[in-house]
Amino acid sequence: MLDGTAQALIQGVLLGGYYAIIAAGLSLMVGVVRFINLAHGDMAVLGALVTITLTQVLGMPVLLSILLMLPLMGLLGWVMHAVLFERAMKGGLLLPILVTIGLGAALQNAMFGIWGSDTRSLGADIGSLAWEGWFLPGGIILGKLPVIVFCVAVLVIGGLHLMLRRTKLGRAIRATASDREAAEMCGVDAARAHRAAAAIAVALAALAGVFLAMRAQVTPYSGPAQLIFAFEAVVIGGLGSLGGTLIGGIVLGVSQSLGGLISAQASLLTGHLVFVAVLIWRLGRDWSADHGGWHAGLVAQLARRVGRRESGAEQ
């Protein structure tokens, strides 16, 4: 029993690596561009399907397919931001939601039209990587693929962090995020910085999609679930914090993995419930901060209620 729990815990942490990769792009967009792309999960699926086609139809080695696909998806992200997202962001808070949910519907169904409803996987193309693992004392098995995915996640988050801190592009992205007009006055090309961020976000989504296809199966309609996981990881880790996103991904992975000890269905539900709990905790914390602490806030609220009732009685 204890072994099972330990195993689930480790699996969960490693699964968190996958969630961190898919959430990293979303987190970057939310944090610095202030834009939520609701088709983020569909980008992951598109990346996976393109890689699968390059590998299985054109016969390319998997690694080459991935290296070919990533720049393509990055380009797609750049173009989408230039053509769709920029215009949507100018139209207020609601338009980006409307545009990207429309984009998601268009993408999912177009992918269905092109690739059909079959579930697809890269599992058969990566040889022994799909099932090999290391045996640790206590009967714990450490799968090679999950370990690789987790290492990539740490590299991705660390790389993004360094990119934002140390490079010219990173400085441009951060400057644009904190004050677009001031950044532009200093000679930063804000539109370019945003497009670059979108390109990175889409490429990262696609990379996550490839890992998803390696350990499981994808269909054209797998995207929305991936977006939801990514969003949960971002919110659990704290909006706009890349390090938080890695932690958020791990928390989500561990919750799902521990829930999975009960049943397969409970796995997803546990993840959702942890998300809701974090949301309640955060909103409660904000509320108490706004009202001078829990105690003072509740007393004030109560006093107002009573006051309203008394003044109502007088009238």
Place this chain on the structure above:
Amino acid sequence: MTRHAIAGIPRVDRQLIAALLALFLGLAALPFFGSALIVDKLTLLTVYVTLAVMWNLLAGFAGLVSVGHQAFIGLGGYFALRLVESGVSPFPALLVGGALVLLAAWPLSWLVLRLRAAEFAVAMWVLAEAIRSMVMFDPLIQGETGRSLVALNAIDPDLRRNTLYLMGLATAGAAMALSYALLRGRLGAEARAIRDDAEAAASLGVSTMRVKRIIFLISALGCAIAGTIWLGSAITYQPRTAFGINWSVFMLFMVLVGGLGSYLGPLLGALLLFALQEIFGDFGAWYLAGVGVVAILFALYAPRGIMGLIADRTGREPLSMQARLTRQGEA
């Protein structure tokens, strides 16, 4: 001193209202002479109209874009199914099941309405998924398998079809009448003030939370009842369909193309979606992809939809909910 008063309803609008009422009465008589196929199809149309009107109330007037209102469609269906299984007669069960979603929507409103725009949208979606996971736990639903409203099958097909149609029509009519009354009244003015500038509205003493909550609850209720009526005609309840994101895409399409924040827009959008489905529905996935593309194009190039285009052309929006002021008696 010049005094201002809110102007009465213009003549054109009165004629429009009269025409809508006549259309409603005409449609109510349809079961007496329409064929079974037409009644079936129009039931779906009434469901679309209700959904569009409700989503427009939420997004167009309270500024709350939800991509998770399928939560209430799916949950309403589940409650209705449970009621039928416990022996409640099917038709009342559909209405009561829909109304029961308020039990979930009310506590949820405390949580989600405190979120910012985009967070609200996605959080609703996550909650819809969470509720779906919970519903799938019920042994009656058996996970993905779902369950049929067997009791409805036992009812005479003609009676079932006509009752569902009239229920759908009444719901759509009630949705339109209720949103008219709300929007013409104080709540409508408050909601528009919040949508346009929440801080300014709050400083004038509008309780933004109260207004948003009322509209959120009404939209949840309306979507749930529309959903149970749809379930009544589809008979089979499957969590994946009932909680499907497609509902949100359809609602968004109807409202966006018809005219976000206009009164007649959702009606127009529902008619359009219905017509498109009749013509292109056979193309399956490519048709749905087209729906997404059209929604994007409207969002980017005509964000006020067809009603906005009409308003630009003629100078005023038909049946606008905006109150107009007139100068009154200088004497």
